[in-house]
Amino acid sequence: MVIKMSGISAKAKNFEAVTANKGFDYDHRRKINFNMGRYHQAVSKGVADYRDLELARDRAAEIRWKAIEHLETNLLRFETAARANGVKVVWATDGSEAVEAVLEVVRRHRTRLVVKSKSMVTEEIHLNSGLKKNRIEVVETDLGEYIQQLDEEPPYHIVTPAMHKSREDVAALFHRKLGTDPHASPEALTLYARYLLRDQYLQAGVGITGANFLLADTGGVCVTENEGNARMSTSFVKSHVVIAGIEKVIGSSEELDLMWPLLASKGTGQQMTAYNTIFHGPRHNLEEDGPSEMVVILLDNGRTRLLADPALRQSLYCIRCGACLNACPVYKNIGGHSYNAPYSGPIGKVISPHLLPFADFQHLSQASSLCGNCTEVCPVRIPLHQLILSNRRKAANEPQVNWVTSSQGLMWKAWSRAMQHRPLLNLLGSRTKAWFLRFFFASAWGQRRHLPSPAFQSFHQQWAKRKS
Ligand code: SF4
Structure with a gap:
């Protein structure tokens, strides 16, 4: 697993580096799977009562x-x-x-x-x-x-x-x-x-x-x-x-x-x-x-900050049972220390940016598949995946990235312009598009994933050809 996020704080960079290694640490995964397996067995018996x-x-x-x-x-x-x-x-x-x-x-x-x-x-x-x-x-x-x-x-x-x-x-x-x-x-x-x-x-x-x-x-x-x-x-x-x-x-x-x-x-x-x-x-x-x-x-x-927000207030219901950590596919792969915060897993992603400096921990909300498994298991029904989204929205409104000058920012601008002007997009051949992707997105995409390559002919070109 490689987690890439738009945040550029030192903590976000460190998170990227640590998780990129941890996700491929098979010994770590073996131990976590073993211990979590025992947890899941015990809990399925416990809740059956x-x-x-x-x-x-x-x-x-x-x-x-x-x-x-x-x-x-x-x-x-x-x-x-x-x-x-x-x-x-x-x-x-x-x-x-x-x-x-x-x-x-x-x-x-x-x-x-x-x-x-x-x-x-x-x-x-x-x-x-x-x-x-x-x-x-x-x-x-x-x-x-x-x-x-x-x-x-x-x-x-x-x-x-x-x-x-x-x-x-x-x-x-x-x-x-x-x-x-x-x-x-x-x-x-x-x-x-x-x-x-x-x-x-x-x-x-x-x-x-x-x-x-x-x-x-x-x-x-x-x-x-x-x-x-x-x-x-x-x-x-x-x-x-x-x-x-x-x-x-x-x-x-x-x-x-x-x-x-x-x-x-x-x-x-x-x-x-x-x-x-x-x-x-x-x-x-x-x-x-x-x-x-x-x-x-x-x-x-910082708890009164959470209280002041009608949605995030629900995170204060938490009784620290740990169930959401054990249910989280991201936590299982990257482990607790990668979060570099006292509270890890889904509840950590929700509350850490508010108990600690937001700019240093807002990147955690990107480390989620939003599968909702955490919400499913929470005994006090905290809608964790929705609160993670709420943190993402807050981060988007208070961006830590200078989108005007960052390479991703420039790429998104160019992308948006091209998508809104079809003829402009048609001007670019597949090789130019591939170059753009490599140049602007390769580092964010991660070294262990294959960057998708644009089709030789776009759908638009293929369609035009078929119709003719
Ligand atoms: S499952 Fe709910 S109560 Fe348990 S630690 Fe997570 S958020 Fe808190």
């Missing part, structure tokens, strides 16, 4: 629609309830304010070690590097994230961070970095990682989690996970810091009845994820363990 999956999706979409349509009220309800539970609530406009708020907590508790459970929003704000600059060590406690941190790579997928690694890759990595047996089994490596992490849980002063949902009625913070590491990351520390995008709020705890199982079945094919926790504030007087402080940072970072 629903008597009426389409109805469940309708209801989930309505819950998210209500939450986002009344976002302001819901957030204020959450804040009031959370404060009543003894939680400190901080509002952060962007990533740097959120990192600063975390640093304030870490400094106040005089700790140099932070444990963190899996959270995409912390990737979005580059929390780890922000803390590292201040000589604070962050240890990832989710096994997939731990593997990625060991390998100094960002997560590859929003649900399965190390999806692109085989068991042999992980064994080799552990051997290289931790000195384990190069042929150790996944079970042995998991036990060893768990053994190393136990100590970190006890030493850390602050534990950080994301949130799957925020409950407006009770002020609860919902975290769902399979390893128990989020619970461990928040049990022994002095302070539990939650970083959550403002869109995570839902109106009522009763809505978890549907949202939690649906997230599990679309995310991993499970009926329910193994550990589901609702945090309602710091340790109470009669409780023996838990943090003495809980801080919730509510992050905007």
Whole structure:
């Protein structure tokens, strides 16, 4: 697969170069096909438990629609309830304010070690590097994230961070970095990682989690996970810091009845994820363990820009289940790292240009076949392929290409002029047309595809000949 786009930003060029290689990396494709094959098997079993999956999706979409349509009220309800539970609530406009708020907590508790459970929003704000600059060590406690941190790579997928690694890759990595047996089994490596992490849980002063949902009625913070590491990351520390995008709020705890199982079945094919926790504030007087402080940072970072757009607002319904990534033929070929953004796949193409500089990420919307498979699988019915088109329209209205001088721009002008003046087009022979195509379009077409060559005689000429 070769993806070519009209954007000319450095990131777009880099995307072109990376995807041109990744699409032909057969080892990568083999591992992804294997892991995605297992995902699809599990999910088809998981969703079979629903008597009426389409109805469940309708209801989930309505819950998210209500939450986002009344976002302001819901957030204020959450804040009031959370404060009543003894939680400190901080509002952060962007990533740097959120990192600063975390640093304030870490400094106040005089700790140099932070444990963190899996959270995409912390990737979005580059929390780890922000803390590292201040000589604070962050240890990832989710096994997939731990593997990625060991390998100094960002997560590859929003649900399965190390999806692109085989068991042999992980064994080799552990051997290289931790000195384990190069042929150790996944079970042995998991036990060893768990053994190393136990100590970190006890030493850390602050534990950080994301949130799957925020409950407006009770002020609860919902975290769902399979390893128990989020619970461990928040049990022994002095302070539990939650970083959550403002869109995570839902109106009522009763809505978890549907949202939690649906997230599990679309995310991993499970009926329910193994550990589901609702945090309602710091340790109470009669409780023996838990943090003495809980801080919730509510992050905007571009989400209100999405909210302001009546169509793109729907992207805020996302519950980060990852189903659209696994359904996307482009993602399967180019992989998660090619996007060079925390959120990849179809949902990444929709939101990244609005959470990050639009000019740097608008090219992602070109990397889509618009097959609509993402929309088909989304549990909250986000019309992803239509939103990708909406980003394309916005990019066309705010072009990053100087169409007056670029070679493609000149070609399109000439093309448009010729198509509107048939005699002009007839003047050009097939060889001249082929030269035009080669000269103006060859680089955009890609080296691995054959540029089509014009017919020796155009349809117009053939028709005229036949009639005569
Ligand atoms: S857009 Fe839909 S399918 Fe994709 S991650 Fe979000 S909820 Fe899941």
